[in-house]
Amino acid sequence: MSFHTVARLGGISMAAEHLGVAKSGVSRHVSQLETHLGVRLLERGARSVRLTPIGARLDQRIRSILAEVDLLDDIAREESVGLSGQITIATTPEFGGEVAAVLVPDIRDRYPNLRLVMRPAYAFEDMQDPGTDLAIRVGTFKDDRLIARRLGAFRCWLVVAPSFANKYPITNPDDLADVPCLTFRGDRPVATWTFFAGDEEVAVDVTGPIAVRSFVTLRELALDGQGYAFLPEFMLGDALADGRLVRCLPEHVSRPYPVFLTFRPGARRIARIDAVIGLVEDRVPALLSE
Structure with missing residues (x-):
């Protein structure tokens, strides 16, 4: 010790x-x-x-x-008092909000004594913390120490405010090299956006007025008419439905980004974790298109 x-x-x-x-x-x-x-x-x-x-x-x-010792304590406690306590889920900030929106109502309805903590992070080190029960990870997953369940996949779509599209119209991906674009970066406002249309792959170097490592902020900037944005489809529904954003070049999308639920071997022996895993496996795939 x-x-x-x-x-x-x-x-x-x-x-x-x-x-x-x-x-x-x-x-x-x-x-x-x-x-x-x-x-x-x-x-x-x-x-x-x-x-x-x-x-x-x-x-x-x-x-x-x-x-593992804590796990044994949890098993014993849940056998005596039922489902209660805290579940901590690590996930990317944007997808975490979507996950919370579908999980919280079910948890409150079925397991009122459970508390959910969402831990936002883009890094993959989250499951090294014993305090993290589950992690939802985007992208390639390789870790023999953990169990992974593929929940589905999403793509990124090119979107823009209607007023900005009128001012800076585009007809193909290459046109993006000459218009302001909003990039997901933490160092400088440049990026290479790769589009797929059937068997065709097109890579375009873009730049613009700002780079920020937050898709939520990029969406707000796009809504404000500051540039074209290449954003995850799961966070665009309302803005596209009410016309605040329009989708551009809809036949050109990103590659699919797989989403995995990960947890430690033996975690499902804890009733509260097993219950939340079941809810995630049941509800979250509906948020994903593939």
Whole structure:
């Protein structure tokens, strides 16, 4: 426990304070573990410590074991009190909103004592946190440590405000190189948009007035008439239906982006997680077109 606490808090002094023991005791416990294993777990500096590669692997395994212990506690608790507690789902910010909109009413109706936490993130490190129960990931999925269920796929569509389309009309993807475009980037306002129309593939280098790593913000900018946007179809329904946005070049779309539900082996032994997995598998595919 001393080693794991040092790894989690980042220092021997903080670990000692957290555990309520002397610094020398924590240091001795870690040294004894290193001697027992025959490897160096920590690189000790003047004011801080950092994990060696083998130390990081050991700490990850310890986290997994502790998560399994928590799982056993959860199983026992749910057997006695029924479905209650918290479910934490990590997902991209935009799709997370869509998922919450379909899950929350069902959860409130069927399992009123369950609480749902949505953790927005674009990175794929979410399931390394034992506090995360499920993750919905977009794109290629490869992780032998997790179970993955493919929920479906979506594509991106090219959209624009009607007034902007009138001012900067286009007739083919190549025209986008000469008009303002809104790009999903966190560094500079340029991108390469790749379109598929049947067997045809077209890549166009675009640029524009702004880049932002948020599809919600890009949609708002498109609604405000600031440029063309290439956005996930699942977040365009209302804006297209009421005419605030129009779809351009509808035969040209992005490649399909697969969506996976992921969770740890054994997670379905916890009744509340199994219940939410069932709801996700039942409701979320309807949000996706493929």
